[in-house]
Amino acid sequence: MIDAIDFSLLALTSPGWGGALLAGFLRSVELAAGGYLLGIVIGLIGATAKLYGGRVLRDIAEIYTLLIRAVPELVLMLLFYYVGTDLLNQLMAAFGREGIDIDGLSAGILVIGLVQGGYATEVFRGAIRAVPPGQIEAAQALGMSPFRVLRRVTLPAMAPHALPGMANLWMIATKDTALLAVIGFSELTLVTKQAAAATREYFLFFFAAGLLYLALTLISNLGLRWLERRARRGLPAAA
Amino acid sequence: MPDIDIVTPIHPAPALPLRARLAPLLMPHRLVMAGLALAALLAIITQMEWSWLPVYLPKIGDGLLVTLVLLASSVIAGFALALPLGAVQVTGPAPLRWLATGFCTVIRGTPLLLQLWLIYYGLGALFAQFPEIRGSWLWPYLRQAWPYGFLTLTLSFAAYQGEIMRGAFAGVPRGELEAARAFGMPRLMVFRRVWFPRAVHRALPTLAGEIILQLKATPLVATITVTDLYAVITRVRQDTYLTYEPLLLLIAIYLCLSGTLTIVLRWLEGRVPSGH
Numbered sequence: 252m253i254d255a256i257d258f259s260l261l262a263l264t265s266p267g268w269g270g271a272l273l274a275g276f277l278r279s280v281e282l283a284a285g286g287y288l289l290g291i292v293i294g295l296i297g298a299t300a301k302l303y304g305g306r307v308l309r310d311i312a313e314i315y316t317l318l319i320r321a322v323p324e325l326v327l328m329l330l331f332y333y334v335g336t337d338l339l340n341q342l343m344a345a346f347g348r349e350g351i352d353i354d355g356l357s358a359g360i361l362v363i364g365l366v367q368g369g370y371a372t373e374v375f376r377g378a379i380r381a382v383p384p385g386q387i388e389a390a391q392a393l394g395m396s397p398f399r400v401l402r403r404v405t406l407p408a409m410a411p412h413a414l415p416g417m418a419n420l421w422m423i424a425t426k427d428t429a430l431l432a433v434i435g436f437s438e439l440t441l442v443t444k445q446a447a448a449a450t451r452e453y454f455l456f457f458f459a460a461g462l463l464y465l466a467l468t469l470i471s472n473l474g475l476r477w478l479e480r481r482a483r484r485g486l487p488a489a490a
Numbered sequence: 491m492p493d494i495d496i497v498t499p500i501h502p503a504p505a506l507p508l509r510a511r512l513a514p515l516l517m518p519h520r521l522v523m524a525g526l527a528l529a530a531l532l533a534i535i536t537q538m539e540w541s542w543l544p545v546y547l548p549k550i551g552d553g554l555l556v557t558l559v560l561l562a563s564s565v566i567a568g569f570a571l572a573l574p575l576g577a578v579q580v581t582g583p584a585p586l587r588w589l590a591t592g593f594c595t596v597i598r599g600t601p602l603l604l605q606l607w608l609i610y611y612g613l614g615a616l617f618a619q620f621p622e623i624r625g626s627w628l629w630p631y632l633r634q635a636w637p638y639g640f641l642t643l644t645l646s647f648a649a650y651q652g653e654i655m656r657g658a659f660a661g662v663p664r665g666e667l668e669a670a671r672a673f674g675m676p677r678l679m680v681f682r683r684v685w686f687p688r689a690v691h692r693a694l695p696t697l698a699g700e701i702i703l704q705l706k707a708t709p710l711v712a713t714i715t716v717t718d719l720y721a722v723i724t725r726v727r728q729d730t731y732l733t734y735e736p737l738l739l740l741i742a743i744y745l746c747l748s749g750t751l752t753i754v755l756r757w758l759e760g761r762v763p764s765g766h
Binding site: 326333426427430432453 | 616720741
């Protein structure tokens, strides 16, 4: 009835699909890491705008996070993908160049980063507000420039408060890369589906991919725990 | 997994008079922004191509209904499943505890899309191999896509909510349980009268956020041919070769859905006595 599962299909070289799966996994990790970093940058800018920006900046940041949190990631990714590639092509046309194909990696990173940025803004905003204002005022009283206050006091002091939220965001980033499969990026989930459809061994390949994702989550969890312990040195234990 | 904070119930803000509530909306820069938004909306309506809208409106309504039914059913079934999942992780015997913890870790550690495809393609192919299943009364349902979508969404919601329930069960103050024991209640009655209701009460404030997250997960079922709102819009885009118009409508609908859900859930939350 059910044939024995043929594990040789996972071999690294053709006709096995193991190599393709691992390449897809690497692609997923690249997309997640790039998107996460971009999200951190956007998040820092967004949080600064929300806390210290003028009225207009503050409202714009508010609208951005509202949009990101209310609309499904899949829909946002579609929108950013089309708007992003369209804008770039028009920009190239304006400079008299021919339309170029944006390579998948940077488009995917941009799309994930824009989504992550919305959540990171909220995480950083909360973390910065948890820093005792006296510390920031003390730095200002010492005559530090606003940027130096941010670099020397605000950012290091908020890090332990931001880490739990940012750890969650990394988990979300790794899983959000799978959504890019719907737009057609050949990352782990799409490669897995292709392998499964070609061999009709659905369980084998989906479980293998699941294990890869799970390994990534569990290993990064260990790393993040360690980082959190390090960042919390000298602080009272979490309630 | 990093632990999830159980948010303490928010005390409803005292109601302000209407003028005081409208004042922040009437600041000059906000008036300008509202004007710009209105102008953009007008431009979108007049300049873009919307002639397809009346033709597809009934289908969009059907899709919206599918999305809402999937959301409601998976939230209810998932929550029912999350209660034992959370309780067992705190108080159950070791094998059950490991099973529940393992389930939550695996579901929360892998992408929903992968789970969906595993269940739809994997289970679908598996069921088709058994003549007994093909012949049974269940087969007409199992041939469709929505049971698999419902199952996956339910399991996913149960895993995330189960983790929250674990924290909620663990977070009920020991003194309350000890007080119940001191009254001479048997263990089961302590659970039924004190521990369980207090844990659910503690988890309620996070429920609204989880439901919004679940709403945002529903469009994934379009990838296994369930014709939800997202699938209908995709269909419109393929039929009309329009890139932006259907997408903008989709975003507007999801914004309205999220907004309405947030308001309704906040109202419901305010109706639950906070005990303070």
